[in-house]
Amino acid sequence: MPVLGGEERGVGGLSEADFPTGADSLTEEEFRVEERIRRTAVSFLFRALSHGVRVRVRDGVVTSEAHIRDSSLVSLAVRLARAVEGVVDVRPRLTGASADRWE
Numbered sequence: 001m002p003v004l005g006g007e008e009r010g011v012g013g014l015s016e017a018d019f020p021t022g023a024d025s026l027t028e029e030e031f032r033v034e035e036r037i038r039r040t041a042v043s044f045l046f047r048a049l050s051h052g053v054r055v056r057v058r059d060g061v062v063t064s065e066a067h068i069r070d071s072s073l074v075s076l077a078v079r080l081a082r083a084v085e086g087v088v089d090v091r092p093r094l095t096g097a098s099a100d101r102w103e
Contacts, residue, residue: 030057033086037062041080045073060088067095 026034034057042053046068053066062081068074074094081090 026057029086033057033060033062033084036084037064037081037087040084041077044080045077057087060086062087062090063093064090065093 034055037055037057038053042055042064046053046066053064056063062084064077064081071094074092077094078090078092081087
């Protein structure tokens with residue numbers, strides 16, 4: 001698949017190897033759950049860090065990773081994520097002052 005740059009000039013290409021498959025690929029539902037979590041917990045609580053918060057969903061289990069300044073928001077983030085349809089468990093991996101008490 002060609003990749004076009006400015007003025008529709010070819011700047012590279014993609015192959016099947018550039019797209020995740022197997023264990024690394026998301027199901028459509030997992031993708032939807034990740035997007036819902038990003039729109040609720042991540043964008044609402046960690047707006048300034050939203051690009052630095054990693055959210056992964058596998059079989060309904062959410063793992064979130066980030067370094068945050070205000071660890072008091074972790075419990076709220078976990079509750080918001082658990083409220084998302086399709087989530088069965090949340091495993092926060094959020095580091096910061098006293099963040100480890102929420103794991």
